[in-house]
Amino acid sequence: MSESIGTRPLGRVLVTGAAGFLGRAVVDTLAAAGHDVIGVDRDLRRGRQGTEALDLTLPAQVDDLLRRTHPDTILHFAAFGAGAAGLLASAEGDPRTAVAVNVEGFAGLLDAAIRHSVGRVVWSSSTTVYGPPSTYAPRTRVTEEDVPAPTSVYGATKMIAERHANLVAERGDLSVTGLRLPLVYGPGRWYGGAQAAWMAFAEDVVHARPGDYGFSAAEEDWMFVDDAVDAVLAAARADGAMAPVYNVAGTTTSPYDAACALARGRGGDVRVSADGRERTIVLINGAAFEAATGFVPRVTVEDGVERLARALEMEATTS
Numbered sequence: 001m002s003e004s005i006g007t008r009p010l011g012r013v014l015v016t017g018a019a020g021f022l023g024r025a026v027v028d029t030l031a032a033a034g035h036d037v038i039g040v041d042r043d044l045r046r047g048r049q050g051t052e053a054l055d056l057t058l059p060a061q062v063d064d065l066l067r068r069t070h071p072d073t074i075l076h077f078a079a080f081g082a083g084a085a086g087l088l089a090s091a092e093g094d095p096r097t098a099v100a101v102n103v104e105g106f107a108g109l110l111d112a113a114i115r116h117s118v119g120r121v122v123w124s125s126s127t128t129v130y131g132p133p134s135t136y137a138p139r140t141r142v143t144e145e146d147v148p149a150p151t152s153v154y155g156a157t158k159m160i161a162e163r164h165a166n167l168v169a170e171r172g173d174l175s176v177t178g179l180r181l182p183l184v185y186g187p188g189r190w191y192g193g194a195q196a197a198w199m200a201f202a203e204d205v206v207h208a209r210p211g212d213y214g215f216s217a218a219e220e221d222w223m224f225v226d227d228a229v230d231a232v233l234a235a236a237r238a239d240g241a242m243a244p245v246y247n248v249a250g251t252t253t254s255p256y257d258a259a260c261a262l263a264r265g266r267g268g269d270v271r272v273s274a275d276g277r278e279r280t281i282v283l284i285n286g287a288a289f290e291a292a293t294g295f296v297p298r299v300t301v302e303d304g305v306e307r308l309a310r311a312l313e314m315e316a317t318t319s
Contacts, residue, residue, distance in 0.1 A: 006237030006293060011072025011119065012036045016054065019047035021189045022124065023077035025225050026232055038069050041078065046190060056105030066116040073236050074113055076106065076123035086193020088128065091154035102157035107164050114173045122235045125162055125178035125245060127221065128155030130282045141285040144247055162245050169244040177235050178245040182221030182284065184228045186304060187311035198255055205263050205270050206312040214275030215255035221283055222258065223250030224299035234293035242292060249286025253301040262305040
């Protein structure tokens with residue numbers, strides 16, 4: 001974990017979505033550091049031993065969990081996902097369930113957190129709350145002052161959740177902060193989602209399988225999973241009042257450049273080209289979050305994709 005300027009104690013930590021990519025990484029990090037952490041998820045197949053079952057759409061179940069566990073901090077990553085499709089595709093395929101989990105379930109969790117005197121809630125929003133780059137042209141990076149204009153069901157659920165959380169924070173009932181994280185990648189990402197083609201490429205590279213891939217050379221915000229964990233914990237530990245929502249900047253790269261970095265120095269017959277596709281999501285300005293917490297990403301794309309490749313290679317040798 002990186003050093004942050006915050007000294008707020010975490011106390012007992014409840015992590016929702018603990019079997020998901022980022023949630024599992026947060027639980028693993030906290031447990032390794034000796035924190036009192038409780039992981040919950042609706043799907044327990046990928047969670048650590050001891051992860052409890054929780055359905056956010058059942059308010060009585062949520063209330064009972066908080067009554068039994070008395071968490072001081074909640075780190076909320078639970079969102080509707082159907083298998084390996086990813087969060088965006090899952091929400092498009094079943095918008096009613098996406099609203100039930102991402103909006104209603106989140107609102108119920110905040111209600112329960114207020115009733116049971118939770119100290120702080122940090123939760124994962126998304127840069128998908130913003131519209132396409134043309135919405136904010138000619139500027140290339142957006143700040144928290146820019147108006148959300150989501151074009152996906154998933155982005156819309158996150159925007160509504162943000163608005164509700166803002167009202168809760170403004171009333172002073174609960175310290176609640178959402179983090180608009182960029183694309184998070186790295187070991188442990190078991191679903192493809194928006195990165196499905198890129199992850200298929202990575203698998204071909206580490207298995208020395210031939211293939212031809214074309215990726216966009218337009219810049220995007222990427223964040224290695226360890227940095228995403230650090231960002232979440234920096235928000236949870238921050239001293240004093242926090243804003244209701246922050247943009248969290250990662251490292252700017254393009255899918256094409258990241259693919260070249262992964263393939264560089266490895267054998268096989270995987271060919272990569274730039275296909276000319278334009279960027280479809282805005283770049284973000286993370287200055288406000290850095291000022292509030294001291295967080296800056298530490299893992300370069302070159303290091304991140306190398307660490308991902310080594311993890312995939314290890315999986316291949318042990319499977």
